Amino acid sequence: MKPLYTAIACTLLLAGVGAIAKFALAQTWTPISRSHSNTEVTARGRSSAAAETARETGGLYAVSEDGERQVFPLKHTEVNATIAGNLSRVAVTQTFQNPFEEPLEAVYVFPLPDEAAVDDMEIKIGDRIIKGEIKEREEAQQIYEDAKREGRTAGLLEQERANIFTQSLANIKPGEEIDVTIRYTDSLQFEGGDYEFVFPMVVGPRYIPGEAIDREGNSDRVPDASRITPPVLPPEVRSGHDIGVTVEIDAGVPISEVRSPSHDLETRQLDENRIAVRLAPDDTIPNKDLILRYRVSGDNTKATVLTQGDDRGGHFAIYLIPAIDYDTKEIVPKDVVFLMDTSGSQSGDPLAKSKELMRRFINGLNPNDTFTIIDFANTAQALSAEPLENTPANRRRALSYIDKLDANGGTELLNGMQAVLNFPAAKEGRLRSVVLITDGYIGNDNEVIAEVQERLQAGNRLYSFGVGSSVNRFLLDRLAEVGRGTAQVIRQDEPTGEVADRFFRQINNPVLTNIEVAWEGGGEPAQVYPQAPPDLFAEQPLVLFGRKGDRARGQLRVRGIAAGGRRYEQLFRMTFEESGNPAIAQLWGRARIKELMSQMYGGETTSAVEAVTDTALTYRLLSQYTAFVAVSEEVRVDPDGTTRRVEVPVELPEGVSYEGIFGDVDDRVQFAPAPPPTGAMSAPSPTGMATRRPGGGVRLQRAEEEVGLAAPEPGAGNRIEVLEAEGLEEAAIADLERYLAQHNFDPSLSGETVWELKVENGRVVRVIFDDRASALPDRLAITSLRRSLSRWVVPNGFSGDVRLKLRVNKA
Incomplete structure (x- = not known):
């Protein structure tokens, strides 16, 4: 049986592709190939060949139900990023074109980094730029609908998840081209001496659990499913949409080892401390995350403190990698439960990579560790009902179990997570470590995060590994955060050795725990996020964002317990100048929104919704409850005329099996959204429908979800x-x-x-x-x-x- 995902496929006729991106920097560029082994050659060759085929044939068209050829409206995305120290400032320009004889409304679902502070949107019509205004979301939606009905050109930018966004553009005139530019600020990841800049390019297909509630694909467990599942192109077919990315890095010190495991790059040295990086011309299909890594000269353990002041208060950001000596051989006996995603989206390369990673994990456990494996799709199944001792015989048993796993069914991650949380508790003196391996392609993100947040026992940890080219980083990051662990991403064609080694350095022991942050000084206390700083693992930074409403100077004291029981303490003195970086205020606002949203994984509350909305409006930030809207003053199309509405289709993420998710290509030929087949949105019962692997494992029943909702007995309850x-x-x-x-x-x-x-x-x-x-x-x-x-x-x-x-x- 094929897994059940919400997505729409398209049938296309190849007839060409849009123009290749033109870059402002036209001097000599030095090519850099992907920075890992040759295992990726097949995938890269397939992408390049598809792009070349598209160029040769001269344009890409869709076929509608009446047989008419239709050009897709999204022609090109251009990304320009500037990196200074720990911060990136990114402008994303989407170019839409109307090829029809009547006005067009285009709707595009796309990703951005899940912690990006999105603070600007504008549309460009000819030489005129219309700035977007931040509004409460329902107000913005009403403004957009009114403008669309009146014949005005309007743009609406909304957030569906922390990493999924919708751009709607109404009343594009026939033959007209309009640019939409979105700007955001983000912090760079830093680990093991590497800075990492990530730009996601495509929303992977989401599995939608629950009962269907309408013909648009929404379910009772994911009522907004239709808003996070854009149409998906069949294999070997292009829409003509390509992407260009240019990143200018200003580190203030010499930069070295610029590389990418995801893309071929070209670089150009601007001066001693600045370098420009762009995508190679043959690697511009938007079907995978761009991962850009580099190193800088100097002391990596030195703290970076950034401050800024304005009429909203004084804001600061601290990036600290504690210089702590610790014994890497210090071993805590662990009880490790591996949770493997074996749903249909893992078919092919992703499952092969997950198996490779699991083999390294099993063979790398310490002698006194215990372990088991739980694999999940529609149902969950385990290697053993109890943790196994780490003996040669049990390792062989585990490796044989791993070899027999295959991929099919839907991504019922909640079932798998409940099986882990219901597993017998670890024996006294042992640390229970849960290791999740998945692509995270689910629509009920908050439901799963809430389960871990509520039920993971104190002292236990959850580590998440995203396997694939465009994984759901929001889900993986938040699960690791509420699980007091770490998150890592490994592409399906990336070597596993370094990832596994880093994991074992981290899982043995955190290097700094019980972190406390206190503001010392006059006036009102500082608001610092995260409110409960996480434990730090090897080579991992502490990142704090703070606000001092009265801008009074003072100092921030950071305390903790270092590995071995030693006390750690560091002091940061701060003043707030108006000349500081304004991005710091935006990042504080985004950190506060993230903290408030984390309080609502289990459900929305009035106070938190209002606090998120107020913060977003004050700091001009996109959020779940605010949106950007831009409207032309003049009426540009006939309000009483015919308008087309097109949902922009997206590429399937590189390495993901189309057949593993949707079934045969011939089964998905409609261009316009169509109602799913009966039951297509319903998650199969845990006792039927799913095909399980002959792994010799133990069947695990789904945990009872409906706590307190049983039918009452006569006279019982209230x-x-x-x-x-x-x-x-x-x-x-x-x-x-x-x-x-x-x-x-x-x-x-x-x-x-x-x-x-x-x-x-x-x-x-x-x-x-x-x-x-x-x-x-x-x-x-x-x-x-x-x-x-x-x-x-x-x-x-x-x-x-x-x-x-x-x-x-x-x-």
Whole structure:
């Protein structure tokens, strides 16, 4: 059986491709090939051959249902990045063109780094630039829809996930070309002496669990699935969309070892401390993350402190790699549970790389470690029901199990994670380490993160490994953060040795724990994020962002416990000048938003939503609750005329098997979105449908999700009463009371709760808990009630906003 993913494929006729990017720097460039072994030659040759075929044939067209040839509207993306020290400033320009005889609305779903501070958007029509304004998201959507209806050209930029965005561009005139430019600031990753700049290029196909709730592919567990799953091109077919990337690095000191495991590059030395890097002309297909690495001269352990002040307060950023001596041979006995993704998106190269990585992990464990393997797709299966001792016989058993694994089914990561969290606890004196290997192609990101955040035991750690060319870095990074571990990404064609060695340096022991941050000085206290700094592992930096509202000078003291039990302490003195880097304020705002969003993995709350919205508006930042909108003053097309709407199709990530996700190419030939086949959005039952591997493993049952939602026995539990229901008619209120009567809580509980629901066509698509107006103290009861409300089907296809006040009466 093929796995079930939400995506639309297109049938295309090759007839050419857009122009190759033109770069401003036209002097001599030095080519640099990918910086790893020759295992990638086949993949690179296939991409280059596809690009060359497209150039030779002169254009790319889609075939609509009536047989008409249609050119895709997104022609080119140009990325210009400037790196100074630890910060990057990036401008992304998307060029859209209308090839039709009527006005066009283009909708493009694309990725950006998950911690980028997106603070600007503009559209360019001819010589005129229209700046985008930051608004609350629903207000921006309304402005955009009004402008579209009135015949004005409008652009709308929205955030769907921390790393998935939607650009909508309405009323592009026939034959017209319009540029949309998005700007953001980000911090560079730094580890093991390498700076790393990453630019993601494509949103990989997401597996959508749950029951279908409409014909657009949304489900009860991912009600916005249609917004994170762009149409996907079939294999060996191009849309004509290519990408150019130019990065200028100003390190202030000499730069060395510029390289990329993902792309062929060209470099040009600008002066002693500056270098320009761009994609090679034969590597411009946007189907994989650009990973650019380099080293600089000087002391890597020296702290970098950046400050800035304005009318919003004083802001600072600290980048610190503690200079700590530690014994690399110090060994803590570990109980390691490996969690392997064996769903359909892992078919081919990704699964082969995961197996290679697993073999290194098994053979690299310490003699006193114990281990097991859990593999998951639709269901979860384990090598053993108990941890195995690290003996030669058990290692051989594990390697044989790994060899027999194959890839099929949907990415039911929640099932796999629940199997891990339900695994017998580690024995006293052992550290439980969970090692996840996946591409992260799921739509229910928050659901999985919330499960780990809520249930991972203190002292346990989760390490995530993303395998593939365009993995879901948001999911992998956040799982590692809430799991107090680390995240790494390895391409399917990248050597595993260095990645495995780094992992074993980290998993044995963190080098700095119990980190505390305190502001010392007059005035109000500083707001520092993250509020609970993570433990640090070998070669890993501590990154802090802070704000001092009154701009009073002071000092930040960082304390911790170094490996071996020694105390660590460092002091940073700071003043705030208006001449500082304004990007620091944006990054603080983004760090605060990230912290607030992390409090809502299990569900939205009124106070956190308002705090995110206020921060985003104050710092002019894109967020889940704000959006950029730009509108032309003049009416540019006939408001009463015909308009086409095209969702821009995307490339399948390099190395991912189309057949492993969608089935045979011939099965997916429609151009326009079509309703999925019956049941296509439903995740299969854990007791059926999935094809499992003959690995000799132990079948694991899915954990019960519905805590506290069992049907009540007569006289048991307590009754939920609807006190107020703004927006609902009497019949709907009565239906809700009957629905809630089916669910039980602890009979000793009582209290009132207030909820805000957003309903579309009878389905609840958003549930917000009003934490300030509620008085029910039990967190599990609130979680259970949230799940109940999210699955309620409102009578008569109702749409609108509802505010509920419910009372849980003690039995």
